[in-house]
Amino acid sequence: MAKFKDFLKLDIRVGEIIAVEDFSEANNAAYKLKIDFGEEIGIKDSSAQITECYKKDDLFNKQILAVVNFPPKQIANYISEVLVLGTYSSEGVVLITPDKKVRKGDRLG
Template identity: 65%
Template sequence: MAEFKDFEKLDIRVGEIIKVEEFPEARKPSLKLLIDFGDELGIKKSSAQITELYDEQSLLGNQVLAVINFPPRQVANFMSEVLVLGVYNKDGVVLIQPDRKVAKGSKLG
């Protein structure tokens, strides 16, 4: 069973999606995301399997939560630097977002 200290190891931050691209090289339908986590953390890349519910127009400018302290992961020809968080739903993955705008880089607490 996980303990609270395990949760504390995760660094989960808010970022704003600033660029979205199709990712045809991925095995499963995915999008490439460029996410701005503010001046301290900068811009990070992520691959996300969210094509059932999202496209470029619906994502640009949205804030999302992501784990920023996992090691980078190679996905096809792309290096994913952060893990964007979502909830599995019968229609596809629903992204976890703050219910109001917050400062980029804000930490989940």
């Protein structure tokens, strides 16, 4: 069983999606995202399998939550630097988002 101190090891931050591209090289349908986490962390790349619930236009300027302290992961020919968080629903992956606009880089606490 995980302990609270294990949860505290995760650095989960608010980012704002600033660019979205199709990721045709991925095995599963996905987008390539550029996410701005503010001055401290900067802009990071991520692959996200969210095509069932989101069109590219829906994602621009959307705030999301992501784990920013996992090691980068190569997916096909692309390096994903952060893990965007979502829930697996019957419709597909639904992003975890703040219910109000907040500062980029804010930490989940």
